Amino acid sequence: MLYFIGLGLGDAKDITVKGLEIVKQCSRVYLEAYTSILTVGKDALEEYYGRELILADRDMVEQEADEILKGADVSDVAFLVVGDPFGATTHSDLVLRAVNAGIQYRVIHNASIMNAVGCCGLQLYNFGETVSIVFWTDTWRPESFYDKIKKNRDLGMHTLCLLDIKVKEQSMENLMRGRKIYEPPRFMTVSQAAEQLLEIVQNRRERGDDLAISEETICVGLARVGAEDQVIRAGTLRQLASCDLGGPLHSMIVTGHLHPLEVDMLRLSAATPDALQDLRMTDSSTYTS
Amino acid sequence: MLYFIGLGLGDAKDITVKGLEIVKQCSRVYLEAYTSILTVGKDALEEYYGRELILADRDMVEQEADEILKGADVSDVAFLVVGDPFGATTHSDLVLRAVNAGIQYRVIHNASIMNAVGCCGLQLYNFGETVSIVFWTDTWRPESFYDKIKKNRDLGMHTLCLLDIKVKEQSMENLMRGRKIYEPPRFMTVSQAAEQLLEIVQNRRERGDDLAISEETICVGLARVGAEDQVIRAGTLRQLASCDLGGPLHSMIVTGHLHPLEVDMLRLSAATPDALQDLRMTDSSTYTS
Incomplete structure (x- = not known):
């Protein structure tokens, strides 16, 4: 059996009781290590689970899937994923390979962002x-996510923005020279995401576009959701561009229509006492900004 | 501290290790019992957690919130929710009451539908x-969900349909006579949801509407997601109307544009060998039906 086990979002103890029992009994345990991170590292997980973990980076999952699946028809193999196994990144490819190889699989779900x-x-x-x-890089500055946010906002919907993670990236020079030297991991902050979004807003304004988002649009920055030191910060897009929410992972929400109860909740994490002040002045049934 | 603890979706062991530790140390533990169910009952949870659970129905949470919050400023109280505490049903109202009463709260996340x-x-x-x-009843047959599904499909998006749960409902007679006698709980099946949707499709066709959904639209029925006996069934809306996926809870998805990898995954749970056959004949980049 191949088990896909979600680890949840915080630390080693966010695994489910069922998941932990399975981890302890499997013959091999892989840790998917390229789409998300916990607030604790591989060592802490190994110590808590009492098991050696095999790091599975993107190359391994994509190119050496047979290695992961080896023997899973006669013994149990676990594939651990931060969050839920079918959360932001699915592992459909590995599921299909397992099924084609006659290997049964089972999913142990958990919270994901x-x-x-x-x-x-x-x-x-x-x-x-x-x-x-x-x-963004100097030469690659895609704006397509703006258009999706616009579509959601036109329908009054909120948009969850997942922020970029660069793990095991090679510099152009190392890539060209075939040197397997990797850059330090990078995680986009809420501030960086807000800055990029502000730049698009400015670009669109100069082009005379109908603006779906402005500097005053209410957004929510989230850092380390589920961890003890989780931070949630609600404020205008402009305010979030200058906030520091600490270490990774970060996510951001661009709000759509806000219901009164949603506004009351956001006030609990307002960036400044008056960050959501203006919302009080709009009509009582729904709020927009 | 007031802890909101997600129980996940399957049975007693789907709680996280962290959640279980907190449950064991709290002075009182409430079990929210009106928005979802596990495959096991209160007794099984009590036995596994080694704790007595206080059932919190909708009336209690809405009208006796003070009772739940009592003492949570000086001791620990847990509020257990099937799935995630901020999943399909949020508990914002209880959070706001806690904060207003100067009580700190913390969320232990888990998987939700x-x-x-x-x-x-x-x-x-x-x-x-x-x-x-x-x-639907004889006199109340709202169709508004169809229009939301249509909006999603127009954008190529899938729609998750959460199916009705009737818990602790009174018959009209018992309600009028003020008798606190409740009907047996009812859970909408995928088949019932598909039947209602088919009826709307027929109504809209008769009105000459532009049809966003037809009898042949690919849908996915899901039952008891996360449990050992979970069932997933992909097929046309017509096929799902006559399928029996067993006991609760059920959910249904109306698909939008399908990517090839999504089609490959759906084939693993096709209602009949040829249920997704037609999808092979469409263009290779995306599929619609």
Whole structure:
């Protein structure tokens, strides 16, 4: 049996009791290590689980899947994923390979950012399509996520923005020289995401576009959701551009229509006492900004 | 401290290790019992947790919140919720009451149907607004969820449909006579949801509407997601109307644009060998039906 086990979002103890029991009995345990991170490292997980973990980076999962699946038809192998195994990144490819090889699989679910964002007080019902915001470079500055946010906002929906993670990236020079030397991991902050979004807003304004988002749009920054030192900060897009929410992982929400109960919840994590002040002055049934 | 603890979706062992530790140390433990159910009952949870659980129905949470919060400023109280505490139903009201009473709160997240649906192979990224399908009566047959599904499909998005739960409902007669006698709980099945949707499709066709959904639209029925006896069934809306997925809880997805990898995953749970056959004949980049 191949077990896909979600680890949740915080530390070693966010695994489910069922998941932990399975980890302890499997012949091999892989840790998927390229789409998300916990607040604790591999060592802490190994110590808590009492098991050696085999790091599975993207190359391994994509190119050496047979290695992961080896023997899973006669013994139990676990594949651990931060969050939920079918959260932001699915592992459909590995599932299909397993099934084609006659290997049964089972999923042990857990929280992922896709549902845990509800803790900020915005209703999961009211979220539209989730978008990803990638690190811009000097020459590559995609704006497509803006258009998706716009579509959601036009429908009154909130947008969860997953922020870029660069793990095991090679510099152009090392890549060209075939040197397997990797850059330090980088995680986009809420501030960086907000800065990029502000730049797009400015670009669109100069082009005379109908603006779906402005500097005053209410957004929510989230850092280390589910961990003890989780931070949630609600404020205008401009305010979030200058906030420091600490270490990774960060996510951001661009709000759509806000219901009164959602506003009350956001006030609990307002960036400044008057950050959500203006919302009090709009009509009583729903709020927009 | 008031702890909101998600129980996940399957049985007693789907609680996280962290959640279980907190349950064991709290002075009182409430079990929210009106928005979802596990495959095991209160007794099984009590035995596994080694704790007495106080059932908190909707009336209690809404009208006797002070009772739940009592003493939570000086001792620890846990409020258990099937799925995630901020999943399909949020508990914002209880959070706000706690904060106003100077009581700190913390959330222990877990899987909820809102993210666990990813197990069927459809990407969570590609879901639009979530809708609820309620039981129709002879005189109340709302169709508004159809329009939300249509909006999602127009954007190529999938729609997660949460199906109605009737717990602790009184018959009209008992309500009028003030008798606290409750009807047996009812849980909408995928088949019932599909029947209602088919009826709306027929109504709209007769009105000459532009049809966003037809009898041949690919849908996915899910039952008891996360449990050992979970069932996923992909097929046309017509096929799902006559399927029997067993006991509660059920959910349904109306698909939007399907990517090839999503189609491959859905084939693993096809209602009939040729249920997704037609999808092979469409273009190779994306599929619609």
